[in-house]
Amino acid sequence: MMNGNGKEVIQFYEKALNAEIISNKILGERCENSDYPIPAEAKDSVGFALLKLGDSNLMLSDSHPGQPHQVGNQVTICIRTENNEKTKQVFEALQDNGQVIMPLQKTPISPFYGIVTDKFGVMFQIYTDIQNKIE
Template identity: 85%
Template structure:
């Protein structure tokens, strides 16, 4: 079974600028880029007009590695130093649940496992050592 770890950056409204910078500085290739407005247009959580152009989710290829990023959702605090998390991608919902449950032992659930517009199972947990993970099942299209 395949599992992949990737860094994930949470930006403070400047995600587009970050992408442009990494394209030039690191020769990054944009694999996917969707605005927050596009991502949440049919959501139960309306996005303020001023945040609709924020990066909802982007994936960049840099050399042999992937880097993911998004802008922080409006109303969520942004802290310098805590904007880097680790993503764990699996290809199986049960494996995603197993990893999430193991990491939450003596840790803190930030977002319970749930279906999102992009992933069938997604959650965020900080482990007992203070490391935050975004765990998700990726469906091959």
């Protein structure tokens, strides 16, 4: 999670890590049908980017409006599941003695998506993959 400098980060990683940009959606494009209006000043922020680094994927976005940026939370573990039941199971297991940051809900990128910090302070994004691929 970046603090409004996601575009700069993408350009830096593309050059420094020889990363291939697979996807780069701005927040205004990615969430335009959301039930939560995006403030005008945030619409040009990175909503979701996927970079390919060898055999690994790096996903990043700018912090969404209303979610404070906190140093130390820039890196999160993403868990992608194949169905909503598995997403719910993993989310509920991780929230035990942890903190729900964003409850499981439908989003423009997934039918079931949530963010939770586990009891050890590790932040996770858990989501159901729509088509077993990321656009």
